[in-house]
Amino acid sequence: MKLTTRELMLVPLFTALMIAGAFVRIPFPLLPVTLQAFFCALAGLILGPRLGALSMVIYMLLGLTGVPVFAQGGGFSYIFNKSFGFILGFIAGAYIIGRMSSKMKKPTFINSLKAVMAGLSAIYVIGIFYMLFIIRIYLGNAQIGLYYVLLVNLPYFIKDAILFSAAALSSTSILPVLSKIRT
DSSP: OOOOHHHHHHHHHHHHHHHHHHHOOBOOSSSOBOSHHHHHHHHHHHHHHHHHHHHHHHHHHHHHTTOOOBTTBOSGGGGGSTTHHHHHHHHHHHHHHHHHHHTOSSOOHHHHHHHHHHHHHHHHHHHHHHHHHIIIIISOOTTOOHHHHHHHHHHHHHHHHHHHHHHHHHHHHHHHHHHHHOO
């Protein structure tokens, strides 16, 4: 994969934003709000499918090598964490968002919203089924079912849907500016 100088700057920038997003916690009554979902959506919208996914792959690989970039640390053993599926989902989500948004003729809020909601769905499908697998197979809690995992993740899904909507709205201002400065 050959990257331009501009791409070599933007991909690590979004990786760094994902890392920062894991540690920025905004207190909220039901659950803390982190900005990872927001930066994942922006990576797909701004970088496109290939580079958006690449920025998420680099984020994941940094964490798996032991750099504490994930919300709860890092290291290879993190693959046994119930939430690791959402990190895998970020890769798919950024790719899908980037793929759909790159086909948009005009970056309107509605078009961007469609793209980010498709990406959000991918993140949660991967994350929830991975979580269910870890809980039932690795941790041996066979009595835990899909309904329980869905219910536990519902507040996070709502929070992320709001953040993804904010990313879609932000992109309508950012994308036209970026298209003017592209070389």
